[in-house]
Amino acid sequence: MKFLSDNAAKVHPKVWDAMKAADAPDSPYDGDALSRSLDDRFSALFGRDCAALWVATGTAANCLALSAMVEPHGAVICHREAHIEMDEGGAPGFYLHGAKLLLADGESAKIAPEAIARVIDPIRDGVHQVQPHAISITQASEYGCVYRPEELTALARLAKDKRLGLHMDGARFANAAAFLGGDAAEAAGEVDALSFGMVKNGAMSAEAIVFFDPAMADKVRFRRKRAGHLQSKGRYLAAQILAMLEGDLWLDNARAANAAAGEIAAAAKDRLLHPVEANEIFLISTAVERLALREQGFEFYDWGDDAARLVTAWDSREDHVSALARAISAL
Amino acid sequence: MKFLSDNAAKVHPKVWDAMKAADAPDSPYDGDALSRSLDDRFSALFGRDCAALWVATGTAANCLALSAMVEPHGAVICHREAHIEMDEGGAPGFYLHGAKLLLADGESAKIAPEAIARVIDPIRDGVHQVQPHAISITQASEYGCVYRPEELTALARLAKDKRLGLHMDGARFANAAAFLGGDAAEAAGEVDALSFGMVKNGAMSAEAIVFFDPAMADKVRFRRKRAGHLQSKGRYLAAQILAMLEGDLWLDNARAANAAAGEIAAAAKDRLLHPVEANEIFLISTAVERLALREQGFEFYDWGDDAARLVTAWDSREDHVSALARAISAL
Amino acid sequence: MKFLSDNAAKVHPKVWDAMKAADAPDSPYDGDALSRSLDDRFSALFGRDCAALWVATGTAANCLALSAMVEPHGAVICHREAHIEMDEGGAPGFYLHGAKLLLADGESAKIAPEAIARVIDPIRDGVHQVQPHAISITQASEYGCVYRPEELTALARLAKDKRLGLHMDGARFANAAAFLGGDAAEAAGEVDALSFGMVKNGAMSAEAIVFFDPAMADKVRFRRKRAGHLQSKGRYLAAQILAMLEGDLWLDNARAANAAAGEIAAAAKDRLLHPVEANEIFLISTAVERLALREQGFEFYDWGDDAARLVTAWDSREDHVSALARAISAL
């Protein structure tokens, strides 16, 4: 019974169907009909002009998005535990040609304007110190917590005041949107670019970078090719993304994963390291307790010495989820 | 009737089957059983120790392979019309941190030791000029021509003498191997790393980088992640590659494409800009002739003012091929 | 009797005096009074608004200037034998994060709009090929030849039409300006940035980057620091530059070097590979002839098998120059 990560989940049958439906020759790269329809599809979803590019990974999505906002001699402010800092093998340094990440603190891996100010206010103006060019936030955060619309508004205001780009790592954007009620625009706020995660939520190998400033997309098209991320059979990536958007499959899948997490969280009320707002549960537990869970067949990661990380996915089996909830209650 | 490129061909049914068969949760990234079997599978194919990594594109494969051989202050010698120079949007500059491509000449986009010597011999020793670190050749070449084993041996000897890495861009490696009789080891010669193309030959989104020096692979694993090319559901890429190798599907597909090209070439004997040894035909033709072909429903690219480029693929329809051969004969 | 290069010449006494005069504590970096006066000084010289930065080398000047015009995914068009291509150890690749040099042809290492068009016109629009972002020309050229004002005007028009930045490598700008009559503005034409060489012409360790668009300078200030080129005792560099400009020392020195070259050229009329317009003579000569010259004590470089390169400097001794002229006449 796997609760290790949502990043190895199966591919949703509708995504398979869409890929198979794309299995006829069309123009290569992003010249095919499916790829060409993405801008409109996302513009409709967000209710404002978007330009959207597919890429194969969240790391590429994050770094390419940031490359439109950050000069090589600049910096990105992010949470100390952000994926771009902790888990991308230095990709921001590569894509941004040595631009720096500046690390802010905040509960549950969320950052507030005050935390950002604490990082950037002491930076002396001038060439001796790296100047901030953008902010990157994660929705839902690395601890599965969700920025509320008013929090996003405050961050956007700060970004505007300080003339910083604003990027959202949405590896689990769908889970956040589902938590907030299902409105994509509300969950994104006024960011300049969104890495809209699909892979953890039922796709195989396609993430979308959504630019709310189309000029950014034009620049990034060159950078995507230059990074070797312009696949020749792009139609299979576009097909995945369109399938996820079709009939709100992205929300349905996220709701399923969130519901599973909610069931587990309800059984673990006094043991939660962070509020469970998406599909991750950080369970306060002893090594003995974790061993007990593992002996019952549950797979998950330790989170330091005193907690476990449990992740549900769109395809988490109900019987596994219930079993886990019971097992936790019984600890 | 499309003869535009093999890079937008369909995905082979056996590749689909293999991907579907991989549709169960397994370890993420390249920790799954399929990905872990690649080294052995390629070692068996080439009859020597290999380490193999999947990536999504040929551009990424080429550049990551070269990154193991070339320091940022060095250079790669390649043909003036090599894909890495002409069609990768500057990716080598990005991946190699500004290392340079040094351009050599040669018939049919192949380079011989003498051509390489003409490029590197005038380079003054010392820090004022960029020093060569590697050679990159393309098998089959950008004009669909194939390096013979003795040519590869001579290149490997030069590389060894000059202490240069030797890389092979094998976007159409299968077509070259098929032409040479089907022995992968013979078609690769003594290169240090091979970009083994799968996408043009029936896969969807997986190429293999085969390192004949496993230490190179260890370095490149970090660079693959850092470039955002380590997909979380890597098993679907590994599955594609394994399906291509299974039962020599890679050779069967290449033979089909080569045979189709051969049929067209036979009809175009006096009009060939280059010998047809793989799946590309460069057809000497006037604008009027090309218009005539297009009016009959054939799609292809102009190659300058006086030629057309026609590419067959594993899935070229026999009736289309025969029709094209007839149409060319009738010009 | 050294005619090897002007790059190892002595430092002019007035430059020494100016450096000594700066030998009192002042603000570090470029905050001192001398550094702060550069913008005005160059604005007066060129008769339009300039922002000027000092750096220690021509390579740094060229690459930093270009970094304001060229995105990492772009390219610079330059002559095949330009210094940035041939002699800077790959610095453009480093400073421009892998942007590419596109090589144009032209007599005497000068490039004309037609030559540039031959390079850029075949570039397909789109992400697969590196797009040009700037042109770099050398005044005087690597063969000591000078762009005339009307040639500069034509190049500026092309740059404007194609929305390309225009950079001038002026390692020997003074020699070119002297040849043209001494008007700096005329010798620079409408370039966006000029690497104004001082070191070959009597300074010790200071070159000026002159930006005719001050916004470029603001960006490059960050890049200069980031490249480790912001010296803490910048006043000694500013002092050198100001001394060179004071009383037109830059022109006097260049005229001396040019006159010396002219005297030698007059003695070598039928042996000139290129017109002598600055301070370099490319002397057609056999190996035996060059040996003869060397046996008389003249030091210089071979230029291929059939020529010698002889360079004069501001401090070339008259007796050495006359002796060389006589020796060439006597060959």
Place this chain on the structure above:
Amino acid sequence: MKFLSDNAAKVHPKVWDAMKAADAPDSPYDGDALSRSLDDRFSALFGRDCAALWVATGTAANCLALSAMVEPHGAVICHREAHIEMDEGGAPGFYLHGAKLLLADGESAKIAPEAIARVIDPIRDGVHQVQPHAISITQASEYGCVYRPEELTALARLAKDKRLGLHMDGARFANAAAFLGGDAAEAAGEVDALSFGMVKNGAMSAEAIVFFDPAMADKVRFRRKRAGHLQSKGRYLAAQILAMLEGDLWLDNARAANAAAGEIAAAAKDRLLHPVEANEIFLISTAVERLALREQGFEFYDWGDDAARLVTAWDSREDHVSALARAISAL
């Protein structure tokens, strides 16, 4: 009465003399006799084989030294307040192609093996996290504190155990060596490369990078050129360095600066934020007190709200130093 920084101090008369003595044509770049003597000179000083390169700034020295030890996908561990992190405008990111700085804590900007372990031990093995490749320490530290020989030994042992390069930023190496008794080898310990600062200690524009592994120097020679730091009149830089070493001028100057700092520190015993071991005094003081000092003509920087930073130099005037000591006593 300036106590702002040692980085804008005058140039020592003996350095001037040495530069003037070098004012005759010699081979360009580092081919002159002076530059070629550096390896031997430093080998004698340190009692082991060294290869030494001149560069113009400490930033370039630090980053070029590190570039020999750190792959683009790696990281450098340094103190949170190290110059490479705080004051070099992101130069490490540029020179190391996006490699990362990992920040350790420690009293007085010194780092101990335990602090380094706290940074690197949690790093998961594998490609998802940037792996450390080198450690950089500062001697004397950014707070003017000195690593003792046994501390250096412990750090070298850790570096060896973990297979990390070890770099020393010695912008104030002379002050540290003077504090320790004057033995350069002892003050450097077993580092792989040392940025041996000269500019703050009486030189004009030359720092030395001393490599204790000459193979590193060979690599860095290419990188120095590529960074535009290979000056054509290198003999003037070599002359400065040789003058500083001649007759232990480097130690005499450092002793003068340290003595001045000691005199001030003695007057400020109860107000010292850090022990005064080199030429920097961090004086605990109120805003009112600092105003009082400034009104008496002393110039210095605030260090946060509760302290002042006072820096002495080789040329600090005795009367100024005594006046400052008296003024502090009288606060």
